[in-house]
Amino acid sequence: MSAQDVDIYYGEFRAVTGVDLDFGKNEITALIGPSGCGKSTLLRSLNRMNDLVEGARVEGKVMFLDQDIYAKGVDPIEVRRRIGMVFQKPNPFPKSIYDNIAYGPRVTGMKVDSMDDLVEEALTRAALWGEVKDKLKQSAFGLSGGQQQRLCIARTIAVEPDVILMDEPCSALDPIATMRIEDLMRELRDDYTIVIVTHNMQQAARVADRTAFFTALADETSGDRTGVLVEYGQTSQIFENPRDQRTEDYISGRFG
Numbered sequence: 001m002s003a004q005d006v007d008i009y010y011g012e013f014r015a016v017t018g019v020d021l022d023f024g025k026n027e028i029t030a031l032i033g034p035s036g037c038g039k040s041t042l043l044r045s046l047n048r049m050n051d052l053v054e055g056a057r058v059e060g061k062v063m064f065l066d067q068d069i070y071a072k073g074v075d076p077i078e079v080r081r082r083i084g085m086v087f088q089k090p091n092p093f094p095k096s097i098y099d100n101i102a103y104g105p106r107v108t109g110m111k112v113d114s115m116d117d118l119v120e121e122a123l124t125r126a127a128l129w130g131e132v133k134d135k136l137k138q139s140a141f142g143l144s145g146g147q148q149q150r151l152c153i154a155r156t157i158a159v160e161p162d163v164i165l166m167d168e169p170c171s172a173l174d175p176i177a178t179m180r181i182e183d184l185m186r187e188l189r190d191d192y193t194i195v196i197v198t199h200n201m202q203q204a205a206r207v208a209d210r211t212a213f214f215t216a217l218a219d220e221t222s223g224d225r226t227g228v229l230v231e232y233g234q235t236s237q238i239f240e241n242p243r244d245q246r247t248e249d250y251i252s253g254r255f256g
């Protein structure tokens with residue numbers, strides 16, 4: 001998947017400018033940078049989630065399997081099935097654990113031999129099966145925050161996406177639940193391409209194969225701040241040997 005010369009607007013305001021970025025297949029890419037530099041905005045553009053935001057508009061291309069997901073005739077629902085998203089706050093449906101997983105395959109009309117097997121498989125891959133297998137009919141709200149987030153990951157996996165976008169998936173979780181999600185991400189990488197927005201630089205350093213650092217620059221004419229990609233590379237290079245002074249200032253805590 002790649003972003004090609006992507007600009008993203010909210011009305012007249014250009015929140016993100018000129019992003020070119022390749023997301024490696026079966027890799028974890030972390031998007032980092034100070035608050036307001038457009039990380040979440042960019043992430044949401046990668047599966048057309050911005051279509052649902054009033055006034056949001058994307059220019060440029062987001063290529064996925066040789067097709068621009070913004071091209072005419074592309075079904076945004078299908079895009080979001082292939083490119084799933086996990087949000088900052090766990091947001092299970094007000095349904096049973098089982099139905100949280102079964103919902104996506106049902107509404108997308110997936111051909112499923114055995115829904116029970118599909119539910120077990122998704123929960124197993126999200127490292128949650130052992131904890132919930134005896135209470136599948138209970139409400140998802142009875143789970144802990146970390147379990148709810150793994151349920152949301154299982155729900156995303158259930159519709160067989162190729163890419164999983166994660167917007168600060170651990171920011172509402174305690175350190176132990178965070179570690180479990182990070183372990184899970186490393187396991188899922190073998191089968192999925194993952195893009196994660198994180199404020200936690202240690203997290204980026206721990207899980208990401210590649211890291212993209214963004215900052216917000218003031219537009220010369222309007223004075224508005226717009227998000228730009230500063231530097232992108234192997235995570236070890238970004239953290240140990242950044243090429244741009246702004247990256248170095250950020251990762252060393254001098255800025256942001």
Ligand SMILES: Nc1ncnc2c1ncn2[C@@H]1O[C@H](COP(=O)(O)OP(=O)(O)OP(=O)(O)O)[C@@H](O)[C@H]1O
Binds near residue numbers: 010033039040042053
């Ligand atoms: N729905 C919206 N309508 C208008 N402006 C928005 C909207 N969402 C975000 N913005 C603006 O776009 C810019 C980028 O916001 P975004 O949330 O993408 O940044 P971020 O880097 O993810 O920030 P944070 O790290 O604080 O989550 C900000 O100036 C923000 O105020």
